[in-house]
Amino acid sequence: MSVFPNINAQRLANIPKYLFAELDALKSQYQSETGQDVIDFGEGNPALSPDPQIIRSLISNLKDKENHRYPTYAGKLQARIAVAEWYKKRFGVALDPETEVTMLIGSKEGVAHLIWALIDKDDIAYVPSPAYPVYQNQTMLAGGIPRLMPLLEKNNFLPDLSDIKPHKKLKLLCLNYPNNPTSAVAPYSFYRDIVKTSHKHGFYCFNDNVYSELYYHEPVHSILEIPGAKDCCVEFHSLSKTFSICGWRIGFAVGNKNIIQALLKIKQNVDSGPFGAIQDTAIYALKNIDKFIKSTRAEYEKRLLLLSTGLSNLGMCCPMPDATFYLWTKIPDIQYQKDSLNFACQLLTNTGVLVAPGIGFGKYGEGYVRFAAIVSLRQTKQALQRLAHYKK
Numbered sequence: 001m002s003v004f005p006n007i008n009a010q011r012l013a014n015i016p017k018y019l020f021a022e023l024d025a026l027k028s029q030y031q032s033e034t035g036q037d038v039i040d041f042g043e044g045n046p047a048l049s050p051d052p053q054i055i056r057s058l059i060s061n062l063k064d065k066e067n068h069r070y071p072t073y074a075g076k077l078q079a080r081i082a083v084a085e086w087y088k089k090r091f092g093v094a095l096d097p098e099t100e101v102t103m104l105i106g107s108k109e110g111v112a113h114l115i116w117a118l119i120d121k122d123d124i125a126y127v128p129s130p131a132y133p134v135y136q137n138q139t140m141l142a143g144g145i146p147r148l149m150p151l152l153e154k155n156n157f158l159p160d161l162s163d164i165k166p167h168k169k170l171k172l173l174c175l176n177y178p179n180n181p182t183s184a185v186a187p188y189s190f191y192r193d194i195v196k197t198s199h200k201h202g203f204y205c206f207n208d209n210v211y212s213e214l215y216y217h218e219p220v221h222s223i224l225e226i227p228g229a230k231d232c233c234v235e236f237h238s239l240s241k242t243f244s245i246c247g248w249r250i251g252f253a254v255g256n257k258n259i260i261q262a263l264l265k266i267k268q269n270v271d272s273g274p275f276g277a278i279q280d281t282a283i284y285a286l287k288n289i290d291k292f293i294k295s296t297r298a299e300y301e302k303r304l305l306l307l308s309t310g311l312s313n314l315g316m317c318c319p320m321p322d323a324t325f326y327l328w329t330k331i332p333d334i335q336y337q338k339d340s341l342n343f344a345c346q347l348l349t350n351t352g353v354l355v356a357p358g359i360g361f362g363k364y365g366e367g368y369v370r371f372a373a374i375v376s377l378r379q380t381k382q383a384l385q386r387l388a389h390y391k392k
Contacts, residue, residue, distance in 0.1 A: 001127050002366045005259075007138075007209060009140055011140070011143070012141075015137050015141065016048075016133075016137070016139055016237070018137075019040070019133055019137055019356065019360035019361070020043045020218060020356075021299035022110040022360070023042040023043060023354060023356060023360075024043075026345065026348060027040060027042070027348075027354055030212050030348055030352065030354075031342075032351070034299055034352075036352050037352060037384060038235060038348070038352050038353075038354050039071065039156055039352060039353050039375055039379050039380075039383040039386070040354045040374075040375065041353065041354060041356075041371040041372050041373070041374065041375065041383070042355055042356045042372065043354050043368075043372060043374075044180065044241070044287070044325065044326065044357070044372045044374065045246060045372075045374060046240075046241060046244050046246060046325075046374050047157050047375065047376070048243045048244040048247050048296065048299065048374075049214060049244060049375055050243055051243070051292050051295075053274070053288075053292075054243060054245070054281060054285055056233075056286070056294070057280070057281045057284045057285070058277060058278065058281040061276075061277035061278075061280040061281055062277045064276070064277065064280070066276065067276030067277040067280065068273055069072045070271070071257050071272050071273035071274060071275060071276050071279070072273050073102075073264055073267050073268050073273055073376070074101075074102045074103065074116045074264055074273060075101075075102060075103025075104075075185070075252070075270055075273040075274060075279055076098065076103070076273070076276065076279045076280070076281075076283075077098070078279075078283055079216065079252075079279040079280075079282055079283050080097035080098070080101040080102070080103065081097045081285040082286045082287060083095070083097065083101050083103075083148075083237075083252050083253075083254065083286065084096070084097040084100075084101055084308065085286075085287075086151045086286045086287075086289065087222075087224075087254060089224040090212075090219075091221070091224065091225055092136070092225060093222060093225055093254075095254050095255075096257070099260065099261070100230070100253060100254055100255060100256075100257050100260060100265055101253075102252060102253050102254075102259070102263060102267075103250070103251075103252050103273050103274055104236075104250070104251040104252055104253055104274070105249045105251075105271060105273075105274050105278060105280075106238060106240065106249040106250065106251050107208060107210050107236040107237065107238040107240075107251040107253075108134055109249075109251075109253060109265065109271070110236050110252075110253045111135065111138065111206070111208060111236060112134060112138045112269065113252070113267055114206060114232040114234070114262075114263045114266075115135075115138040115139055115141075115142050115144070115172070115262055116138070116141075116142050116260070116266050116323075117259075117263050117265065118171055118172050118204060118262065119139060119143065119144035119171060119172060119268045120142075120143065120171075121143035121144070121145070122143065122144070122169055123142075123144045123169050123170075123171040123172070124145050124147055124167055124170045124171060125139040125144050125145070125146055125147070125150060125171060125172040125174060126146075126149050126159075126163075126164055126170075126172070126173045126174065126203075127139060127146045127147070127149065127151065127174045128148075128149050128151050128159055128174065128175065128176065128179075128362075129150055129151065129361070129362035129363050129364040129365065130151060130181055130182065130358060130361030130364055130365030130368070131150040131151070131174070131176060131180075131181075131310075131362055132176055132180050132181075132208065132359055132360045132361070133360070133362070134180065135174040135176075135208075136148075136205040136362065137198055139172075139174075144171070144172075145169075147162055148362065148363060148364070149164075149168075150163075150364045151179070151182060151184070151364060157179060157182040157328075158184065158186060158190055161193055161194070161197050164197060164201065164203075166201045166202075167333070169296060170201060170202070171203055171204065171208075171256040172203060172204050172205070172206070173194070173198065173203055173204070173205040174205075174206060174208070175194070175205060175206065175207040175208065175223070176207065176208040176209075177190075177207060177209070177220070178209075178212065178214070178215070178322070178323035178324045179324070180211065180324060180326060181326055181328050181356065181358070181361050181365065181368075181370040182326075182328045183321030183323060183324045183327070183328055184205070185215070185220050185289060185322045185323050185324045186220075186221065187221070188221050188225065188226075190370040191207075191221060191222075191226050191229070192226050192234075194223065194226075195226045195227075195228050195229045195232065195233065196272075196314070197209075197225070198232045198233070199228060199231065201234065203232070204232050204233070204234075204256070204259060205223070205232055205233045205234075205272065206220050206233065206234045206235065206236060206255075206259075207222070207233065207234075207235045207236070207378055208224040208235075208236045208237060209222060209223075209235050209237055209252070210236060210237060210238040210240070210241060211239075211241060211324045211325075212237065212242075212323075213242045213289070213293050213297075214230070214241060214296070214297060214324055214325060215297070215323040216297065216301050216304075216320070216321070216322060216323065217322050217324075219322055221321075221344075222235055223235055224254065224255055229255070230255055230257075231256065232256060233255050233256060234254065234255030234256055234259045234260065235253070235254055235255055236249070236251065236252075236253050236329055237251055237252055237253075238251035239251060239282055239285060239286075241325070242289070242292075242293060242296070243285050243296075244293060244296065248281075249274065249278075250274050250279070250282050263364040264349065270356055273359045276386070283366060287357060299327045300373060301380070302377060303325070303373040303374075303375075303376075303377060303380055304320060304321065304325060304327065304373045305320060306377060306380050306381070307373050307380055307386075308320050308327055310380070310381075310384035310387075311327065311329060311371070311384070311387075314384070314387055314388060314391055315332045315391070316329045316330070316332050317329060317330055317332075318371075325372060325373045325374065326370055326371065326372055326373070327370070327371040327373065328358075328368055328369075328370050329368060329369060329370075329386070330368055330373070331343050331358075331365060331367055331368065331369060337366065337367045338366060340357035340358040340359045340360075340365070340366055340367060340368060340369055341357040341359055341360070342368050343357065343369065344356070344357040344369060347387075347390075350382075350390050351386040351387055351389075351390045353383045353386055353387060355369045356369060356370040357369055357371070
């Protein structure tokens with residue numbers, strides 16, 4: 001018997017394995033055993049290259065010696081001003097860059113730290129299901145109790161707000177629109193109802209709005225457009241998908257100044273702001289976003305249309321989404337409709353095509369799989385050919 005205690009803290013006991021780490025393991029195992037390539041629609045990890053002008057901006061900013069010192073916790077004031085200016089132009093929302101904006105080392109870090117800042121032991125957080133796993137897992141790590149809000153197709157993958165019950169321990173509502181994994185878009189009226197419900201029951205809310213610029217019809221809304229939203233809400237954004245710079249780890253949070261300051265108190269004791277050269281490049285990118293985003297949108301729209309049409313022809317119901325680069329589709333095979341992980345494994349084993357199983361996004365994701373349209377048109381055509389051959 002070992003004299004050493006259990007390595008894992010008790011708080012890790014109920015945390016499941018992280019979906020995308022599991023997908024990486026499946027992919028590596030397949031490649032090791034078969035020597036074949038994998039066409040990977042599993043993780044939303046874009047393979048598009050950043051615009052060369054953005055790369056040149058970063059190279060130039062690397063030469064500033066001040067950028068090689070520790071960054072400030074909230075990020076450079078110039079970066080926060082750029083965020084506030086973009087928010088005013090894009091959403092018509094006025095923000096104080098001194099108190100209502102903070103830069104982040106990616107939105108995932110911000111979401112985690114915000115939950116740690118707000119949630120005490122046994123506090124209740126309403127989290128959507130299916131959803132990005134971070135919301136539920138971080139709530140549990142903070143000692144809170146996640147209450148699931150089903151996102152059902154019959155409700156256009158919007159939660160039923162009547163499910164939110166008043167409780168003295170109710171603290172937080174987690175939202176993510178445009179949505180991962182369902183691609184659903186929230187209308188202005190939904191955000192209005194959220195803010196009204198928040199004021200009624202006395203809870204805080206965040207919207208993870210990282211896909212706001214990947215829309216294909218009407219521009220999507222910000223929850224902060226709603227009068228009274230800044231009393232109770234913050235919103236997260238990331239430059240990762242918008243500018244194809246996921247590896248740079250740069251995002252921001254905006255909204256209620258007290259929540260922003262609580263988030264910063266966690267950051268001051270855990271990490272710091274993003275690398276200064278990346279912040280300077282983010283300023284350049286935000287100021288020139290219209291020049292860069294059109295080609296990115298057009299490319300994803302072409303990929304989504306090809307994938308949606310091809311999968312629909314194979315019997316998988318895949319309407320074109322209004323936003324994001326995801327397709328969320330029901331599993332057509334009856335035998336796998338309650339085992340999306342097995343379905344994904346069978347697809348990988350038989351075709352070398354990797355998708356994300358719905359169960360990895362939570363209880364109410366079972367019966368679905370998610371395709372991320374991140375591979376080239378050529379690879380997408382190859383994947384559809386493999387799937388068609390397998391279906392025969």
